[in-house]
Amino acid sequence: MTIYEFPFATGKVTIDYEKCKDCENYACVKACSLFGRAILRVEDGKPVLISEGAKKRCIEDLACELYCQAYGNKALNITLDMFGLEEYRRNQTALKPKE
Numbered sequence: 001m002t003i004y005e006f007p008f009a010t011g012k013v014t015i016d017y018e019k020c021k022d023c024e025n026y027a028c029v030k031a032c033s034l035f036g037r038a039i040l041r042v043e044d045g046k047p048v049l050i051s052e053g054a055k056k057r058c059i060e061d062l063a064c065e066l067y068c069q070a071y072g073n074k075a076l077n078i079t080l081d082m083f084g085l086e087e088y089r090r091n092q093t094a095l096k097p098k099e
């Protein structure tokens with residue numbers, strides 16, 4: 001298992017690259033470009049930070065995780081100690097989870 005991790009101000013992003021191998025859409029990168037600050041890019045078929053310093057620009061919008069869970073291969077998870085976060089994740093009805 002190859003894990004890619006990077007911290008941001010109050011949490012951590014963890015990506016299981018084994019699951020990214022079959023990903024067809026890089027939803028995490030697209031979501032970060034649409035809703036975040038475009039700190040992710042694709043390199044050798046895997047999502048990575050655009051630079052080491054980019055993690056400081058993360059706005060903690062959770063878009064990469066939500067889109068990976070809904071449209072990717074459920075490889076990306078965010079660790080964030082925030083009250084109500086689990087309930088928020090459960091209530092994300094706007095996105096249709098991948099079957």
Ligand code: SF4
Nearest residue numbers: 020023028068072073
């Ligand atoms: S959307 Fe998920 S599975 Fe696809 S490249 Fe991004 S982290 Fe990997």
